[in-house]
Amino acid sequence: MFVNKIENYVFDNLTHKTLFKLSTTDIIDSINMTLASGKEAITFLGYSKSNPIVAKIYKIETSNFNNLNKYITGDRRFKNVKKDKRSLFLAWASKEYKNLQLMLNNNVSCPVPIAKKQNILIMSFIGENEIPFPRLVKFKYDFDVVYPQVIEEYAKMLYGANLVHADFSPYNILINPATQKITIIDVGQSVLINHPKAQEFLKRDIINITDFFNKSKTNEITYDDFLKDLKNKKKELYGRNNNSK
Numbered sequence: 664m665f666v667n668k669i670e671n672y673v674f675d676n677l678t679h680k681t682l683f684k685l686s687t688t689d690i691i692d693s694i695n696m697t698l699a700s701g702k703e704a705i706t707f708l709g710y711s712k713s714n715p716i717v718a719k720i721y722k723i724e725t726s727n728f729n730n731l732n733k734y735i736t737g738d739r740r741f742k743n744v745k746k747d748k749r750s751l752f753l754a755w756a757s758k759e760y761k762n763l764q765l766m767l768n769n770n771v772s773c774p775v776p777i778a779k780k781q782n783i784l785i786m787s788f789i790g791e792n793e794i795p796f797p798r799l800v801k802f803k804y805d806f807d808v809v810y811p812q813v814i815e816e817y818a819k820m821l822y823g824a825n826l827v828h829a830d831f832s833p834y835n836i837l838i839n840p841a842t843q844k845i846t847i848i849d850v851g852q853s854v855l856i857n858h859p860k861a862q863e864f865l866k867r868d869i870i871n872i873t874d875f876f877n878k879s880k881t882n883e884i885t886y887d888d889f890l891k892d893l894k895n896k897k898k899e900l901y902g903r904n905n906n907s908k
Contacts, residue, residue, distance in 0.1 A: 675723060677723070677781055677782065678720060678781075678782060678783065681780050681781040681782065681783050682694075682718075682783065684780065685778065685780055685783065685785065689711070689712070690711060690777065690780075691710070691711050691716060691718060691785060692709070692710050692711055692712065693710050694707045694708070694709040694718060695708050695709060695710065695793070696708050696793075698795055703721055703722060703752075703755070703851075704719050704720060704721045704722060704851075705719075705720050705722065706719045706720075707719075707720070708788065708793060708795075709785075711777075711785075715790075716777060716785055716786065716787060716788055717774065717785070717786045717787070717788050717789075718784075718785055719756075719759075719784040719785075719786065720782065720783050721752045721755060721756050721782040721784075722752075723748065723749055723752045723753075723782055731751050731752070731755055731852075732746065732751065733860065734758075734829060734852040734853075734860075735751060735754055735755070735758065737859040737860065738758070738854060738858055739855070739857075740758070740761065740855075741754045741757070741758065752782055753781060753782055755851050756779055756781070756782050756783065756784050756851075757779060758851055758853075759776075759779075759784055759850055759853075760779035760784055762824075762826060762850040762851070762853045763775070763776040763786070763850060764776055765824040765826060766819075766820055766824050766826065766847070766850065768824070769819050769820070770819055770823070771816055771820050771823070771824060771847060772812075772816050772844070772845060772846045772847060773846060773847050773848065773850070774786040774787050774788075774789055774846065774848060775787035789837050789846050789848070795837065796837040796838055796839050796840065796846065797837070797838060797840065798833060798834050798836065798837060798838075799833035799834075799836040799837070799838050799845065799875075800832070800833035800834050800875070802838050802840065804838060804843060805843060806876065806880055808843045809838070809843060809845060810876060810884075812843075812845045813836070813845065813872065814889075814892045814893060814896050815896055815900075816847055817831065817847075817868075817872075817893060818893050818896035818897050818900060819900065820847065820853075821856070821865070821893065821897075822897045822900065822901055823900070823901070825856045825857075826850070826853045826856070827853060827854050827855075827856060827858070827861045827864045827868065828847070828850060828852075828853050828864075828868050829852045829853050829864035829867075829868065830849060830853075830868075831847075831868035831871060831872050832871045832872060832875065833872070833875045834849075835848050835849045836848070869886050869890060870886060872889070873885070873886055873888075
């Protein structure tokens with residue numbers, strides 16, 4: 664069931680055994696096709712009881728893991744993680760699962776985490792008819808519809824879930840072509856706001872997304888404008904007594 668769909672990718676025995684265990688517990692019935700292939704993971708469209716799901720498989724054996732450590736070191740949730748490659752990738756899968764749970768609990772628009780086992784994360788599928796919604800960078804969007812959503816979703820992530828995305832860009836935002844509703848994805852690297860590099864990552868997020876908007880917007884949005892909009896949204900959502908940064 665699984666082998667013929669993933670045989671062109673180099674996965675170790677752990678991955679094949681984990682897929683088998685997921686199938687025997689009715690979490691996933693089949694894998695149908697590849698959705699995306701990145702440096703650290705490959706995502707597949709699968710099905711569970713006729714419902715589309717996403718299986719994100721982290722490539723332990725063939726990936727370069729040197730960049731992962733800076734996002735894990737300093738996260739109190741993973742303070743006891745060993746520094747070897749396998750341990751870091753298993754922690755990375757757990758980190759994305761936990762981050763999605765935090766976001767979902769704080770009403771951030773994101774995929775629903777369904778299960779995590781070893782190096783495999785199962786999530787809800789964001790799309791229609793087996794076609795994932797496009798990334799914002801590939802879509803001709805309405806600024807007045809999308810920008811307020813970006814502010815609100817990031818404010819809920821930052822001040823509600825107490826997370827900094829740490830790789831926020833139009834590549835990690837999906838958009839529904841019909842409604843232009845956005846969904847934030849790829850949060851394995853996201854850190855808690857008390858992480859030593861949280862402020863550095865937040866600044867980078869603001870720069871990346873603001874620069875993107877400015878490329879297609881006549882009136883320039885400054886970095887200070889974006890941060891001010893975030894803080895105003897914080898007051899609107901949580902009041903003045905919210906203690907988040």
